Amino acid sequence: MTAMIADNLPVLVIIVPLFIGIVLPVFARRLRLVEGMVVLAEALGLVGAGFLAYMVVTRKGADWIYQVGGWPAPWGIELTANSLAVFFLAVVMVVSLPIALFTIGNLRQEVGGNMRTARFYTLFLLLVGSLAGMALTNDLFNTYVLVEVATLSCCGLVSSHGTPRAAEAAFNYLILATLASSLVVSGIGFIYVITGHLNMGFASQGLEQIWQAKPHAVWIAISFVLVGFGLKSAIFPLHIWLPDAHSSAPSPASAVLSGLAVKGYMICLLKFLYVVFGPDLMKEFSVDRILVLAGMTAIICGSVMALPQNNLKRRLAFSTVAQVGYIYLGFGLMDINGLAGALFYLASHAAIKSALFLSAGAMISATGKKKISELAGIGRKMPLTASVFTAASLGLIGIPLFSGFIGKWYLIAGSLDSGDFLPTIIIIAGSVLCAAYLFPVIRVAWFESPQQAEQVNAEQQAEQPDSAAQEGSRGIALQDEEMHSGQQVQQTAVYQNVQENTPPGNQVKDPGTAQKLALILLTAVIFILGIMPGPFIALAKRAAAELLMLR
Amino acid sequence: MRDFILKRIAAVILPFVCVYGFYVIFHGHISPGGSFAGGIIVGLSYIAFSTIYGIEKGRAKIPDKVLTWTESFGTLWYGLMGLVGIFKGVPFLANKLAGVDLGLPGALFSGGIIFYIGLGVGIRVASTMITIFFTLMEDQS
Amino acid sequence: MKALLEKLIINYPYFFAVVLFAIGVLTVLTRSNLFKKLLGINIMGSAGFILFIASGNIRGGVEPILHTSDHEAVYVNPLPSALMLTGIVVSVSVTAFALSLIIRLYKEYGTTDAQRIARMRNEVKKIDSNDRR
Amino acid sequence: MLYALLAILSGAAGGLIVFLTPKGSRRLRSIITLLFAASGAVFSWLTALSVFAGKSVRIGFEFGELAWSFDPDPLGAVFGLIASTLWLFATVYSFGYMAEKKRQRIYYAFFLISLSATVGVAFAGNLITLYLFYELLTLATYPLVIHERSPEAARAGTKYIMYNLSGAGAILIAIIITYRFAGNPDFIEGPVLAGVETPVMGWLLVMFIVGFGVKAAIMPLHRWLPSAMVAPTPVSALLHAVAVVYAGVFGVIRVVYSVFGHELAGQMSISPILPWVAAFSILAGVIVALRQDVLKRRLAYQTVSHLSYILLGAFTLEPWGLAGAMMQMITYPFMKMTLFFCAGIIAEQTGETRISRMKGVGRELPWTMAAFTAAALGMVGMLPMSTFWGKYYLMKGSVAGGMWPFAVVLAVSGLINAACFIPVAVEAFRGDKIQSCREKDTRTVWMFAPTALLVVIAVVTGLVPGIVWPGAEAVTDWFFR
Structure with a gap:
């Protein structure tokens, strides 16, 4: 039995969440059971991922290749459990378990209805399963299918609120993501036309032999794949769907979208670029420079766009745009430190951004306020939540x-190694800007009382006239959430009158036990990765070495 | 639609459509078509029934609960078929390796577990189509 | 020029794929009607499918079903078609999901025009906050 | 040796305990604060004494590639000593100053945590540890800067964070480069980069100095300092005249003497420019100070100037220069804190913060203004005050290194300093009494007692410089062995 499980671990890690997820709607009436099954699936996935990682790390020699259905490589679908795969698998499982824990008991209020909740969980587990699949699969078309499953799950998660705003965001996301999928599938089509293979290894060999004869076709394939996955993982100019989608989803969904889904596409891109096209071809077509450039632009622009946001979740969503830039930057450095740093940063950002979204969600659902200026003094009412938010912010700043510090350390080391000084400066500038948009939140949460917030609000209102008329376009509407803060101020004043009469901290308090546990787990991950990064960075370095020296 | 002729014709044709759908599902491994196409045909036969005889009547025939069950277990069936390989000590979804009798090429019961997988997928597709139809109709009303 | 034209004629499925793709992208990006956007997406997806399926086609090949008599025949590659079946499934689910979203939006705003919806959303918010005041 | 660890931890532990004290219990909180500040000081003294006695006090932790270690050499010991001792004075002063203010709990908690971070900077044994505590110091003092909770304070806080994180970023880059060439050895094993060839040596030094220079308020990088003056006076006095800015100055000295070493630094083409940078800061700072009307701002700019005294001494790369820098480092904060404390007392008693409206304050607060006058003399560098010796050795170092223009700079700066503060002191004793002075009570006593003690210490050490000289000598001997 154990041997049976151990031999089939790569596929079990994928199908256990998928199939458990699919049967959940049947048990929709008994929500406790559903939650238990979700946590069970996550726990099984975590154990499986850990065990798989252990087996891969201790394994000498070649990768562990699992042939689905027993069909050998050019025909069958392969799953490759290499360092990169188990690294990302571990990230997915470690981060998604707390998110699943966080949803226990309070998702129903947010989503509404047992059936909707069960379907939310279905989508959640589908997403987790497909992310695990993306990490492991070694087949181009299989990647596409998993990407599609993930995309549809994401859209479903975004729209699970049921509000028209969420539906709109989900529709825009769906359209752009499908556009990206079409690009990806066309790119895969080109690779298939050129090489005749869908297996990554064989396609890679084929490309190596033939690319000089058909440079344009290869270039088209690369650009399709790059733009497709770039659109899905929201690299700067292609990010326009992200803020709306991530801020209008329920907070656990935002956490898993920002923390994991975006990362899955990046891992896919990484595999396409480094495994299929290979480092030589990347250099030949200057893909590395494009990645670095895109990363630098994203860091700066994302951070700058995050600054004026007054809606907390929107600010976090824009911050994701900026942080994605770091990872792209690391992908483009073509250096073992840089690549390992990017992978580590990916892991750290997954944990940090999930913690941020979850704690922000807890604050928002406890107070009913979405704006940063309205969250004044929340630190005293919800100390644990605000502490987690603060710790995660400090982690993001580096x-x-x-x-975050370790990730930035290796990214800077990598960019110094690659001989270019500009990325280094951008990385530092990015962390300073990150402090600029996260410190005000911390200040408001801990060091301001509601009365003062009102004063400040009023002053800002006097400085900035209402600019509602100028806003309109849905995709680019950056500040639409905060346009009407004038009316909000009045409302806040009313709220405060009520507050002063009732003793403070009456309703607003830390969330339930499972939620606290989830937040504490994520914070522990952030700390452990920060204080004892040894094994993780070693795994990341191994993965980077495998990617770079594959040829 | 309360058209008499339509109802009569549907009453005659739809059972055959449904049976044809299952035919396509079962012959997926030896002829063009397959479980997806067949499942859609099965689902469409039911959708046609609901449009012609009214949504309420259609709903009464297949309650939500049944739909949910078939939807979930159609897929689960696929997974269980895949696990056959694992229980035989060979990879997931293995067919011949798992010792399943493949039969003669061209015969109905050939292709090992493909036949059974096709059944699960067909059921899933059919019930999903019906669910989608109902969801959309529900939203409109 | 002639050589180019010949190439174009021989590879006409690819040409159509490109044209369809362009039409699809244009529709998605320029139309503000949600239905038309959805149609654009589907057209674009079809372009990808055509690209794939055409790559499996071999001139003079026969359908890839095992004929016991004829072992020498050139078969058309069935793999792309099989893969595209999956692609079509995906596209169907995307369409269904998008339709349900469109219906949701239509029920809320009474229109399927993206720009109008955006405008109305802003107005609705304004009214909301006025009411609360 | 646990003393170093205890010295670092006592601040943080005290801060956490203060956080947990109930809201009303002022007396309990004060006792805890004093207790932990005192324990920090005591353990710092014990550590420093062992260091001067030549014992090894190393404590190290290793996690993967990052190694944390606490291993003070004489320089670190001296800095830790100064910081933790002055903390006691500022704590006592806070009891008076903060007595009727809001949000005391948060104030005292972060006041103590900052002590932890400062001692950590002092005792850090390698670059990464130094960087860690340097960042923590920025974070721990941020709540103190925004303590007023006004929009102005919020802006100042943001500015503070932005400047300091940018500086820390430059340091981080430099540390990573250093790390890649030389690893992460302890400072105590001699200069980190000695015998290492790197192609970017000059840039490295510039990056380090720019990075630490932000906190050390070298002239173009000083802008956060005057705006951080919105903080309560004890915070301004301790952190923005001593602890935080000293962390920057300390970092610069660390880099020059422990990372590069005076020999290597002396060979670099950039090193002759550095004293001029310091000289520019000295003159420009004090000239800008002359034009300020708000007393605390004038003091802030004057801090910019005086910090560069220390840097000037360090940049001469001469034993006498370093000795002067150390003497200045030890003696200057007593006087500067006196000035700030006096400014705080004036502001609390009369509500006046502008110099132009302080005529006649001396009639009302004769003793305070007497202390102010003494401290003003100290700033000028007159003899009964200990700062004379700092200046003396600095001039000696400049002349010994053949850099006599800097002696002139120091002298000129002394004159402008006189123009800055002496008229204030004189004007204060002329004119009519100020109307709006409040009654003196126990608060005034709490505020005045540490001020007076500081002046006494300054006079005593001025008359008997042998008390503090061993500290400066130990540092000089250590680096020029």
């Missing part, structure tokens, strides 16, 4: 002892 303070030592938190995981």
Whole structure:
């Protein structure tokens, strides 16, 4: 039995969440059971991923290739459990377990209805399963299918609120993501036409032999894949769907979207670029420079766009745009430190952004307020939530002892190695800007009382006239959430009158036990990655070495 | 639609459509078509029934609960078929390796577990089509 | 020029794929009607499918079903068609999902025009906050 | 040796305990604060004494590639000593100053945590540890800067964070480059980069100095300092005249002497420019100070100037220069804190913050203004005050290194300093009494006692410089062994 499981671990890690997820709607009436099954699936996935990682790390020699259905490589679908795969698998499972824990007991209020909740969980587990699949699969078309499953699950998660705003965001996301899928499938089509293979290894060999004869076709394939996955993972100019989608989803969904889904597409892109096209071809077509450039632009522009956001979740969503830039930057450095740094940063950002979205969600659902200026003094009412938010913010900024610091350390080391000084400066500038958009939140949460917030609000209102008339376009509407803060101020004042009469901290308090546990788990991950990065960075380095020296 | 002729014709044709759908599902491994196409035909036969005889009547025939069950277990069936390989000590979804009798090429019961997988997928597709139809109709009303 | 034209004629499925893709992208990006956007997406997806399926086609090949008599025949590659079946499934689900979203939006705003919806959303918010005041 | 660890931890532990104290219990909170500040000081003294005695006090932790270690050499010991001792004075002063203010709990908690971070900077044994505590210091002092909770304070806080994180970013880049060439050895094993060839040596030094220079308020990078003056006076006095800015100055000295070493630094083409940068800061800072009307701002700009005294001494790369820098480092904060404390007392008692409206303050607060006058003399560098010796050795170092223009710069700066503060002191004793002065009570006593003690210490050490000289000598001997 154990041997049976151990031999089939790569596929079991994928199908266990998928199939458990699919049967959930049947048990929709008994929500406790559904939640239990979700946590069970996550726990099984985590154990499986951990065990798989252990087996891969201790394994000597070649990768562990699993042939689905027993069909050998050019015909069958392969799953490759290499360092990169188990690294990302571990990230997915470690981060999604707390997110699943966080949803226990309070998702129903947010989504509404047992059936909707069960379907939310179905989508959640489908997403987790497909992300695991993306990490492991070694087949181009299989990647496409998994990407599609993930995309549809994401859209479903975004629209699970049921509000028209969410539906609109989900529709825009769906359209752009499908556009991206078409690009990806066309890119895969080109690769297939050129090489006749869908297996990554064989396609790669084919490309190596033939690319000089058909440089244009290869170039088209690369650009289709690059733009397709770039659109899905929201690299800067292609990010326009992200803020709406991630801010209008329920917070656990935002966490899993920002923390994991975006990362899955990046891992796919990484595999396409490094495994299929290979480092030589990347250099030949200057893909590495494009990645670095895109990353740098994203860091700066994303951070700058995050600054004026007053809606907390929107600010976090724009921050994701910026942080995606770091990972792209690392992908483009073509250096073992840079690549390992990017992978580590990916892991750390997955944990940090999930923690941020979850704690922000807890604050928002406890107070009913979405704007940063309205969250004044929340630190005293919800100390644990606000502490987690603060710790995660510091991690994102890159303070030592938190995981973001280690990621930035290796990214900077990589960019210094590659001989270019500009990326280094951009990385530092990015963390300073990150402090600029996260510190005000911390300040408001801990160091301001509601009365003062009102004053500040009023002052800002006097400075900025209402600019509602100028806004309109749905995709680019950056500040539409905060346009009407004038009316909001009045409302806040009313709220405060009520507050002063009732003792403070009456309703607003830390969320339930499962939620606290989830937040604490994520914070622990951030700290452990920051203080004892040894094994993780070693795995990331191994993965980077495998990617770079594959040829 | 309360058209008499339509109802009569549907009453005659739809059972055959449904049976044809299952035919396509079952012959997926030896002829063009397959479980997806067949499942859609099965689903469409039911959708046609609901449009012609009224949504309420259609709903009464297949309650939500049944739909949910068939939807979930159609897919689960696929997974269980895949696990056959694992229980035989060979990879997931293995067919011949798992010791399943493949039969003669061209015969109905050939292709090992493909036949059974096709059944699961067909049921899933049919019930999903019906669910989608009902969801859309529900939203409109 | 003639050589180019010949190439174009021989590879006409690819040409159509490109044209369809362009039409699809244009529709998605320029139309503000949600239905038309959805149609554009589907057209674009079809372009990808055509590209794939055409790549499996071999001139003079026969359908890839095992004929016991004829072992020498050139078969058309069935793999792309099989893969595209999956692609079509995906596209169907996308369409269904998008339709349900469109219906949701239509029920809320009474229109399927993206720009109008955006405008109305802003107005609705304004009214909301006025009411609350 | 646990003393170093205890010295670092006592601040943080005290801060956490203060956080947990109930809201009303002012007395309990004060006792805890004093207790932990005192324990920090005591353990710092014990550590420093062992360091001066030549014992090894190393504590190290290793996690993967990052190694944390606490291993103070004489320089670190001296800095830790100064910081933790002055913390006691500022704590006592806070009891008076903060007595009727809001949000005391948060104030005292972060006040203590900042002590932890500062001692951590002082005792850090390698670059990564230094960087860690340097960042933590920025974070721990941020709540103190925005303590007023006004929009102005919020802006100042943001500015503070932006400047300091940018500086830390430059340091981080430099540390990573250093790390890649030389690893992460302890400072105590001699200069980190000695015998290492790197192609970017000059840039490395510039990056380090720019990075630490933000906190050290070298002239173009100083802008956060005057705006951070919105903080409560004890914070301004301690952090923005001593602890935080000293962390920057300390970092610069660390880099020059422990990362590069005076020999290597002396060979670099950039090193002759550095004293001029410091000299520019000295003159420009004090000239700008002359034009300020708000007393705290004038003090802030004057801090910019005086910090560069220390840097000037360090940049001469001469034993006498370094000795002067150390003497200045030890003696200057006593006087500067006196000035700030006096400014705080004036502001609390009369509500006046502008110099132009302080005529006649001396009639009302004769003792405070007497202390102010003494401190003003100290700023000028007159003899009974200990700062004279700092200046003396600095001039000696400049002349010994053949850099006599800097002696002139120092002298001129002394004159402008006189123009800055002496008229204030004189004007204060002329004119009519100020109307709006409030009654003196126990608060005034709490505020005045540490001020007076500081002046006494300054006079005593000025008359008997042998008390503090061993500290400066130990550092000089250590780096020029």
